[in-house]
Amino acid sequence: MNVNHMFFYILLLISIPFCFIQAEDTNLLFHHYQVENGLSNNMVTACVQDGDGYIWIGTRDGLNRFDGYSFKGFRQDSDNHSLGSNWISSLACDSTGSLWVGTLSGLYEYNPDNETFRHIPFTTNKSITDFKFDMHNNLWILLDGNLIKFNKANNEFKTFTHHGGQYYTSFCITEGDQIWIGDAQGDVSLFDTKQESVKVFNLFNQTHSSSPQKIRNIFPSAYSNKLYVAYEHDDVKVLDTRSGNYEDLNIQKISQLTFLINCILEKDSNELWIGTDSGLLIYRMDRKDCKRIQPNLQDSQSLSGHYISALYQDRKNGIWVCTQQNGINFHSPFQPFNVHYPGDSNNS
Template sequence: MDKLKFKKIKIFPWLFFEASLSLLLFSQFSLAQKPTLAFKNYSVEDGLSHNYIRAILQDAEGFIWIATEDGLNKFDGYTFHAYRSSTEDSTSISDHPIIALELDSEQNLWIGTWGGGVFVYNKKQDNFRRIIQGQEKSRGIHSNLIYDIFKDSRGRMWIGTGGMGLEMYDPKQQKFFHYKHNPEDASSLSHNRVMSITEGENGVLWLGTLGGGLNRFDPETAKFTKFLHEEGNAYSLSGNEVFKVFFDSKQRLWAGTWGSGLNLMDKDTHQFTRFKHDPDDPFGLSNDEVWCITEAKDGRIWIGTDHGLALYNEEKKNFYVFEHDPFDPKSLSGNPIKSLYSDARGRLWVGTYNKGISIFDKQMNLFEHYYKKFNQNSVADNNVSAFLNLNDRHVLIGTDGQGLSLFDIENKWFTHYQHDKRP
């Protein structure tokens, strides 16, 4: 160790009373090493209507809309307002689970439910209009089982259904158009369960299906091109149960599957790079069930899996994984991640299965938080009474009853010194 250089350190009184907070060190959000993230968590105890979060979206006025298993929530930054079904109000929303949220070109909120069809929120009247399931081809949707809703660059609304294929509403013509699998037509949709929809270059749509792999759809020709898993071909899609498709700002297509991991497609060769969970690789994908993918305002790619949140490291082509820690109140609220959303401020909203919402705000995450953690290298105790800066690399930490901890800033490692009671 270098020659000791002593400095007077101001002790902050609140450190004695904040039992969970041990040490704060200024940190830049860099992927040279795994960043330490602090999340703000919300649950039914804070006003959410349900802890199972299916989708999250922000409107033009800044309100955050949250789709849950029981009702729709609007969050103004302070409180949650829940919209639920009412038998006494024909303009209320359905009592079915809410699966999808999307804004149309007029900033009207479209809500997709599992069993109740599609609703459109009337902002002026603060109520809902249901899109009726119609018998005629151009009127209404053909299924009330909704997986996804997506607005394309031309303002058309695309709806993925759970068995009746792909629906499209053209606001200019005020008509619905329908696309289904035809076993006698190789250029038709590969499967009628359309789980996820996104748009790539030149207005081409990409669809994830449950059992039919990935579909490329050209609306101009109304032709579908299929990308399927091929046994023995390491560059094919890893699996045909595609839960999520996502185009990032670099025009790369990501495809998350159920049980077969994550895929990244080369747009020139249409070959896939596969990422799968490896229990022996600490930098691998956290789980092979991929529910959601999003890109933050800083360009970083986040992946929600059935066991944790993964941050893609562009340089090393691997992942940093974040999981719920029962000893850390600022960790993720739960591990099954069902929805992700990056809002206008750059905050990452994480929707979980039955554990509510976790929010990571990069602008507020200017500190690294260290807590006493069971069976892990950490500070000796959460009650910190003093700091002494020994040199540029080492900080000595005094605790209330558990001795001294020497913290190596570079390696993020604690060494503990306690009174030896032996004579």
């Protein structure tokens, strides 16, 4: 049985029992994976699924490969073909499904044939916080506030600096291979790779009550020509990439919470998952409302921690919620018909 099929069956078993529905208004259920389950460390930083179906989980003390049953750990050692640091800062896969690993001491390409790692020389002793691949399988890296393009074929790289002197803090690549960059001043820029120029979009020119904030995350919509732009100490804005217009979601006002945004995920065309330092927020686009998901010590299937460090949706639409101190949570796309409510003996 290959890993994809095996993982799907594990997903079904986790979801229990025999009848499932998509539940819109019931409690979200999570399966926890922590040190006692084989995870190398509970401080989880990143998650991705490779071309073979394995789930890779990065922590502050080791890299983990999960096959649906158990974990295999990868750590720094004296071997030149191992990782250079146990602190995993980012994970991504190229167009072939091969795993690449960002660490506090550089970037590494994983070789599944002999389970070794190739170090990318120009990243030595550099903290790799964000990197992605375009449709031509070129590697783009956010490094020291600059954007770097790396050609894997000839091992050449080129650095693009911010024309206004600001640090780049986040970027994304859309399906049309457009590169959008966010900076520390709060501006979003469309990068022209041929002309090496940028077109800047000010997402505060209609929001007089807000001051520009550092952009923490840019997430491209898979259903429309929109970008979700998350500001570190502010809120989420939606930029229409065709018209240049933007919309404030005002999630802090709706939820009546003040929080630090760490990550954002578009679950589907109508639902955003937002990871914060105060729990998981679920925002519904049609109703413009927000639900806060928090840990519940009386419920073993609730969220394991309140500080959400990363979010990832796998190919079976399962969602992995990484926490800073409490391991990783898995939410199945299948919601049980009978939902367990803590303290209610009539529910199973």
